[in-house]
Amino acid sequence: MDWNPQQYLKFGGQRLRPAHDLLARVTGTAPQHIVDLGCGTGTVTAVLRARWPDAHIVGVDNSKPMLQRAQAELPDVSWEFANLAEWTPSGPADLLVSNAALHWLDNHPTLFPGLLSHLRPGGVLAVQMPAQHGAPSHQIGYELAESARWRGRLSGLVRRQPILDPDEYFALLRPLVSSLDLWFTEYIQVLTGDNPVAEFTKGSFVGAWLSALPSDEAREFESDYRQQVAAAYPVSGDGVTLFPFRRFFLVAQR
Template sequence: MSAGRWDPEIYLRHASERLRPAIELLARVPLEDPEVVVDLGCGTGTSTSLLRERWPGAEVTGVDNSEAMIASARAEVPGVGWVLADIRDWSASVPVDVIYANASLHWVDRHDVALPRLLEQLADGGVLAVQMPLNHGEPSHLLITETAADARWQDLLAPLLRPSPVADPAWYHELLRPMVTSLDLWETVYHQELTGDRPVLDWVRGTALRPLLTALADEAPELVEEFEHELGARLASAYPPDAAGRTRFAFRRVFFVARR
């Protein structure tokens, strides 16, 4: 299936809020028939299945550092190779036509080192396609840091807090443009409409909050409920629902498609 026949609009009609950025990133990759495609930080393989769907003739490989994620992906997505590896250390065995990294490189520090290294893995004319959250300055993330600093769990959680390595788009332009033949760089703010009793808390549970909750569950499970209650109250104050019970949550993301 070539790029001309792969229609992202079909997927977007049925996509969840979390999948939409992955589809929009993939839609901007300009290659029709790549031979070697890598999903870097593939998780459970949801985005990998999109890559396989668009390019069924390609050799598609998913890379992740979680055994559980790789096991789930292998069970759900056939016809794909799976590699258990830390994306900070991963190296391709052959030049790659597409390296696709959707919501994974924000876990990697020193983008000034990591991104040039990934570009070196590309074949001539190959593409590095990246999407990363850029929400570290929003109330949701600031309140996570503030709550984690409470004395009740500070010793356990403080070591897990790290400055986001994700920079503004202008920084990526300055870094990448001299290294590539073309650079498609953009930023999108998704205004999500959330519902439920603790909608923002439920949203960040699966993203920024995950390492903290895992640490609490492993080391001090008796504090999980107390921590969630404290953070949930602060988030509810920062993100009040409207009269119909809907909570607007802005999520900023940076994208780029760099061609070698």
């Protein structure tokens, strides 16, 4: 997928708030070695840097445009171009943070225990992932991408169940950690502008699909998707669009 930092950051405030909520639950630790997994443009990495100014911080991502943006904003961090499915750290970490990235990877029953194994005893894994796959914003996309018109091109990219259920994470991780905190939050995002829900998802999964299509077909797909999404998320009388967005959080201490 080609990530577009500009499109992603159109909703930078809404995308950063869950990271603050996640990090508010990371307490009583003074990490020296921190890794931001799927750091993207480095917005969350900057929050980590501000909170732990003396820590050694590494940002890992496999998108060059996102990493370039991060590097320009925050030189005081080590940036690593790597696929998280294969990544291993140079040494044990005290804190692994991942905001809105691990749902892009498969095989969580292997991935999550693997991440825990990179922590020192007492170290913390803090993860936030969208849990929006049941909502119209995503269901409309899945249905369209798997329709007769698009399935030949896009069905391989559709990930209808990108994360496990909470009880599955609990069963998987509880035997490996000393504490485990799991929760959902649904943010009622108040957006403005033309079809802001379609603009929001264009910064993530819909953008991934559009970049996989030739430009004329991308325009056709986007137009169909925008039309259905606009109907599902109408503009209210005062010109705003409410976009409820559900997210899943996990904080595990080894």
